[in-house]
Amino acid sequence: xxxxGRGVNWSARAARRTTRLRPSSIREILKLxxxxxxxxxxxGLPAAELFPVAAVRAATDRVLTxxxxxxxxxxxxxxxxxxxxxxxxxxxxxxxxxxxVVSGSQQGLDLVAKCYLDPGDSVAVAAPTYxxxxxxxxxxxxxxxxxxxxxxxxxxxxxxxxxxAGSTLIYVIPNFDNPTGASLSVERRHAVVELARxxxxxxxxxxxYGELRFDGAELPRLxxxxxxVVIHAGTFSKTLVPGFRLAWLVGSPAALDPVVRAKQAAxxxxxxxxxxxxxxxxxxxxxxxxxxxxxxxYRGRRDLMLxxxxxxxxxxxxxxxxxxxxxxxxxWVSGPDSLDTTALARAAIAAGVAYxxxxxxxxxxxxxxxxxxxxxxxxxxxxESGIARLGHILRQGT
Ligand SMILES: Cc1ncc(COP(=O)(O)O)c(C=O)c1O
Numbered sequence: 001x002x003x004x005g006r007g008v009n010w011s012a013r014a015a016r017r018t019t020r021l022r023p024s025s026i027r028e029i030l031k032l033x034x035x036x037x038x039x040x041x042x043x044g045l046p047a048a049e050l051f052p053v054a055a056v057r058a059a060t061d062r063v064l065t066x067x068x069x070x071x072x073x074x075x076x077x078x079x080x081x082x083x084x085x086x087x088x089x090x091x092x093x094x095x096x097x098x099x100x101v102v103s104g105s106q107q108g109l110d111l112v113a114k115c116y117l118d119p120g121d122s123v124a125v126a127a128p129t130y131x132x133x134x135x136x137x138x139x140x141x142x143x144x145x146x147x148x149x150x151x152x153x154x155x156x157x158x159x160x161x162x163x164x165a166g167s168t169l170i171y172v173i174p175n176f177d178n179p180t181g182a183s184l185s186v187e188r189r190h191a192v193v194e195l196a197r198x199x200x201x202x203x204x205x206x207x208x209y210g211e212l213r214f215d216g217a218e219l220p221r222l223x224x225x226x227x228x229v230v231i232h233a234g235t236f237s238k239t240l241v242p243g244f245r246l247a248w249l250v251g252s253p254a255a256l257d258p259v260v261r262a263k264q265a266a267x268x269x270x271x272x273x274x275x276x277x278x279x280x281x282x283x284x285x286x287x288x289x290x291x292x293x294x295x296x297x298y299r300g301r302r303d304l305m306l307x308x309x310x311x312x313x314x315x316x317x318x319x320x321x322x323x324x325x326x327x328x329x330x331x332w333v334s335g336p337d338s339l340d341t342t343a344l345a346r347a348a349i350a351a352g353v354a355y356x357x358x359x360x361x362x363x364x365x366x367x368x369x370x371x372x373x374x375x376x377x378x379x380x381x382x383x384e385s386g387i388a389r390l391g392h393i394l395r396q397g398t
Pocket of ligand 1: 044103104105106107130132173178206208234235236237242246247
């Protein structure tokens, strides 16, 4: 507003929902880690040294040479037919009509929320869960019903309580959960989809990490068990590169029907250019190679971090425990109830190590004895010395 009082008072004019658009508290911590010599286990970024830059350059060249004009043109809202076919082939229960390409699974969450949540609705979410999902649902003026999660994923009895209390949408990260690293057991996968069927409530299956399995057998995706009640979100972000902002929703055509219209209103369609490049890469077989590389890299880092945690915090008298993820990027450490990981975060940064305090992952305030560690970007040396520093801080903090 100008000094004479004329003009626009932007904050007064802003829509009510903007007060529900909260900044990510993780980003605040990440800002602090950018100064000095801080070893960061806070971010959830993929390891950039693994990005297949040369292969992307070659694929880009081929796309421009062979289909340059089409690649730079507007395209259909649902996504490129070739890419949708490749996605549909991974989900035999749905055809190409059950695939919607989106600009990151984050956009997928927003579109599903826009189509399936009314003000006052409540969403059943694990406590803790991915804050990006909470942030994307909140502007739709919803409440959250916290669901317990343990080493086998969300607890069906607790989910049933949330459904009985009126939840109208279920949000699940079935594989190598962010933040806990836990995976939903096969029995619970069946139980969760049966609950969704019994209550007539849709599930959003958010699965960015499912391909990054280090040990054990692959488990069925919820959408493949129950395409009638699940919308699945998959992404290239953790397997190929996040910068493409390329992901997909898979579900029944009926489930996706309003989503296509919401997508059209949001951004017409996802970048034709990146869809073509990604298709070129998957057709060349490079994605499988890339996934193997990423898995090996993260498996090694996970092992180092688990060993270091055993050394630093393994004495049972200290009262710490942590998850042992079979894939993905995250370990969840929980300490005795007296531990305040929010209060300790600054001391940890001062000591040169960063984590995300558990509080950031809860739909409602109050839980502070847990924290999330990411092993995806740290070097072996950083894992050794970072966990030693963290061990020191946490032992003192109990
Ligand atoms: C659970 C979860 N869902 C969604 C996303 C966003 O993924 P995308 O890059 O596909 O938008 C992330 C990113 O960290 C995530 O951890």
